[in-house]
Amino acid sequence: MPTDRSSDPIAASISAKPPGFAGQPLGLSTLFFTEVWERFSYYGMRALLVLFIVAPIAGGGLGLGTMEAARSYGNYTMAVYMLSIPGGFIADRYLGAYRSVLIGGAIIACGHFTLAIPTVEAFYAGLALVALGTGLFKPNISAMTGGLYARDDERRDAGFSIFYMGVNLGAFFAPLVTGFLAQSSIFKDWLAAHGFDPAQSWHWGFAAAGVGMTLGLVIFVRRRELLAEVGRPPAEVTATWTNSLLVIAGTFAVMGLTVLSDDPRFQWLRAFLLLVPAAAVVWFARNSGIDSRRFAAVAVFFIASMLFWAVFEQAGISISLFGDQLTSKSLFGWSFPSAWYQALNALFVVLLAPIFVFAWLRLGPRQPSSPVKFVLGLAFLGLSFLLMVPAALLTAEGKVSPLWLVALFFLQTVGELFLSPIGLSIMTKLAPPGFVGLVLGVWFLAAAWGNKLAGILGGGYDGADPHGLAIFFLQQAMMLAVAATVLLALVPWVKRLMGGVR
Numbered sequence: 001m002p003t004d005r006s007s008d009p010i011a012a013s014i015s016a017k018p019p020g021f022a023g024q025p026l027g028l029s030t031l032f033f034t035e036v037w038e039r040f041s042y043y044g045m046r047a048l049l050v051l052f053i054v055a056p057i058a059g060g061g062l063g064l065g066t067m068e069a070a071r072s073y074g075n076y077t078m079a080v081y082m083l084s085i086p087g088g089f090i091a092d093r094y095l096g097a098y099r100s101v102l103i104g105g106a107i108i109a110c111g112h113f114t115l116a117i118p119t120v121e122a123f124y125a126g127l128a129l130v131a132l133g134t135g136l137f138k139p140n141i142s143a144m145t146g147g148l149y150a151r152d153d154e155r156r157d158a159g160f161s162i163f164y165m166g167v168n169l170g171a172f173f174a175p176l177v178t179g180f181l182a183q184s185s186i187f188k189d190w191l192a193a194h195g196f197d198p199a200q201s202w203h204w205g206f207a208a209a210g211v212g213m214t215l216g217l218v219i220f221v222r223r224r225e226l227l228a229e230v231g232r233p234p235a236e237v238t239a240t241w242t243n244s245l246l247v248i249a250g251t252f253a254v255m256g257l258t259v260l261s262d263d264p265r266f267q268w269l270r271a272f273l274l275l276v277p278a279a280a281v282v283w284f285a286r287n288s289g290i291d292s293r294r295f296a297a298v299a300v301f302f303i304a305s306m307l308f309w310a311v312f313e314q315a316g317i318s319i320s321l322f323g324d325q326l327t328s329k330s331l332f333g334w335s336f337p338s339a340w341y342q343a344l345n346a347l348f349v350v351l352l353a354p355i356f357v358f359a360w361l362r363l364g365p366r367q368p369s370s371p372v373k374f375v376l377g378l379a380f381l382g383l384s385f386l387l388m389v390p391a392a393l394l395t396a397e398g399k400v401s402p403l404w405l406v407a408l409f410f411l412q413t414v415g416e417l418f419l420s421p422i423g424l425s426i427m428t429k430l431a432p433p434g435f436v437g438l439v440l441g442v443w444f445l446a447a448a449w450g451n452k453l454a455g456i457l458g459g460g461y462d463g464a465d466p467h468g469l470a471i472f473f474l475q476q477a478m479m480l481a482v483a484a485t486v487l488l489a490l491v492p493w494v495k496r497l498m499g500g501v502r
Contacts, residue, residue, distance in 0.1 A: 026226040027226040028159055028162065032162060032163060034141065036166045036169050038213055039168075039169075042134065043170065044175065044177060045115065045205075047343075049069075052202045053069035060197075070459040073454070073455050075259055077313060078258060080131050080138070081444045084139045085444055087135035087136040087137075087140065093243075097143045097144045098227065101141050102221070104132075104135070105133065109210050109217065111127070111131075111132075112213060113210040115127070116203045126206070145163050161353070172350065177208055179339025181208055255448075277299045277306070293499060295430075297494055298430050298442060306450040307450070307480065308378055310453035310457060311476050312381055312412060313450065314457065315345060316454075318458050318461040320342065322405075323338045327399055328401060331402055341402075344409035344410075352414065369491070374418070374422070375488045375491070376418040377420075379484045381411070383477070393467070394466075395469065424440075457476060
């Protein structure tokens, strides 16, 4: 995993230069716009993924069932996060963050353009390439952002906030563009008028994601000088081949066993997704050392995070299908593609994040502790799925109002802002010296397994049965309610495990 390079003298020299981009180091603009386009490519394809898989063959899709679509989504998004572990390791030990971002971005672009080829083989090959490229890209562009600042630079938090805004700008515009190309009757008519097969419009959406990543790479290379030496390769290789093979082989082994759990004969392996972190809590909590007890706290947050992402990522599976099949796709007489619903989360992040930042600054030491914030994150996400229970029952009378999904994404985003940025912050605080990379790898693993669980849960979606669909949403709301209640009861104990870290 990427280490904190913020103490690097190069970072200090960059920070000492006159500010440029919004009062920040000039290099932030390069990373900001590169991240905008990379996230455009990722979320643009993500918005179409499940819809394309379940679309009938005559409509240009794969014609597979909901369970197969959910499984593919879960495995793909799991791979994206899990491959960040060797991606960060390779950058730290061999390539450096800059080369890793450049190579990763190129692989991502190739993956999206491969998805634009209308064959089943190209589809799965494209997914594999995007996952591999994102594993190199994702952890290392964040490491480069940190490398722009000296450790004591007061602009650091604001710089990461601006960078995070780039993530959500890309995520907001992506479904609007790719959804229009893939689903809009206007574009389909244009394709037909120019001699193209309108059923292949999905692949134009995938190609647009590739164009976005290519633009990001162009910006990254052309504005390289603003980054100075940030992200350079290590002066000497610090890893042995044995260590490297262990990290890479270990990651692929865990990923392979997780995918193997899709086989009915090996579904018992899924129990380990909860048993392993639960055992880690018990093991580390029994030791009296402060670092060991903090690892126990990390494992508690791991479980909460994994359950959170398992339900949150239903946005790309069951909620995507609900928006396409059971929700009206018109407002005030104006029709729009169902993929546009996927832009709501990013829109609410942009609108709500400044409010959260202001609230934490205003409350100061009176703000809730990190475990309590996790409880609130789980609770708001649970409320969003509880809201979907009456929405599901109303589908018996026809398609429901778009406002149901607007409210859902609002509540989900509130939950996300309580948990996601707080989780990343607390991981770096709890990590003992020299173990920051390991703990961040654990954080990525929680997201990976959460996405896998999302695929498992999403396979139970059935839009043809309103009552069954209501139970489907209620079960996930209740799962989160139980998790939030248990964590709330454990808050005093978890705070003791954290050893004074807030």
